[in-house]
Amino acid sequence: MDTIESQRTFWNAWNAENREARxxxxxxxxAEIVLDWLGTLGRDDLNIIEVGCGTGWLCPHLARFGRVTGTDLSDDVLRRAQLRWPHIKFIAGDFAALPLSEEAYDVVVSLEVLSHIADQPAFIAGIMRLLRPGGILLLATQNRTVLTQRCHIPPPQPGQLRNWVDRNELQKLLEACFDVERLVSATPVAHRGLRRILASQRLNNVLKTMVGDRWRDLLERRDWGWTLMAMARKAER
Known part of the structure; x- marks a missing residue:
């Protein structure tokens, strides 16, 4: 059974090994998409919380848009993050149990957290309660269609929950609490078939010198991306 303690142990180790160095x-x-979307809001006074911030690497970039809080289960990793970025407020713990103020935030950011949550509707509802009316959720999660049909992914390890969703499932989850304004795929990836060549980083790098990001953008529009990304708004009162 994947208890909170086993999850904490896994994510402390995973973040230390996979995110603190690079x-x-x-x-x-x-991050590029999240920062672009935030830029369209035209504000630098936002109250932002990143739910599942891992090592905290994105938080300093978010800070140019306002005040930032980062939360994650990885308590050891966040202790080091607080030393690196003292201007960011980091809170370690299980998101479902953290004493966070309701309707206190203008923006919630959450990258690749949803798939590691057992009760996804409750997670989305919890995020909604944090947001002020009209507040924005910027969420990224793994694209189940691409990962199961086109990629070779090792089985989950102890403490690593895996509940991927596809586009329709993500849309339905979000629409229970939000108005979905954008839902796109990002970063084309494939490990087998012809798509492995068409989505390869080598081909993308060659084409980028000739046509910029248009090839990548075309594949993302065809939902070939590893990631599904959504911008969703809490209803105004």
């Missing part, structure tokens, strides 16, 4: 292409693309 941030991969998939995460960089997620």
């Amino acid at each position: 941030v991969g292409e998939i995460s960089r693309r997620q």
Whole structure:
């Protein structure tokens, strides 16, 4: 059974090994989209919380749009993050049990957390309660269709929950609490078939010198992305 303690142990180790030294292409693309979407709001006074911030690497980038809080189960990792970025407020613990103020935030950011949650509707509802009326959720999660049909993914380890969703499931989850304004895929990835070549980083790098990001953007529009990304708004009163 994957208890909170086993999950905490797994994510402390995973974040220390995979995120403290470097941030991969998939995460960089997620950050690029989140920061672009935040830029469209035209504000620098937002109260932002990142739910499942991992090592906290995105929080300093979010800070140019306002005040930032980062939360994660990985308490050891967050202690080191607080030393790196003292201007960010980090809170360690299980999101479902944290004493966070309701309707206190303008924006919630959550990257690749949803798939590691057992009760996803409760998680989305919890995020909704944190947001002020009209507040924005910026969420990224793994694209089950691509990962199961096109990729080779090792089985989950003890403490690692895995509940991927597809586009329709994500849309339905979000629509229970939010108005979904954007839902896109990001970072084309494939490990088998012809798509492995068409989505390869080598081909993308070659084409980028000739046509910029248009090839990547085309594949993302065809839902070939590893990631599903959503921008959703809590209803105004």
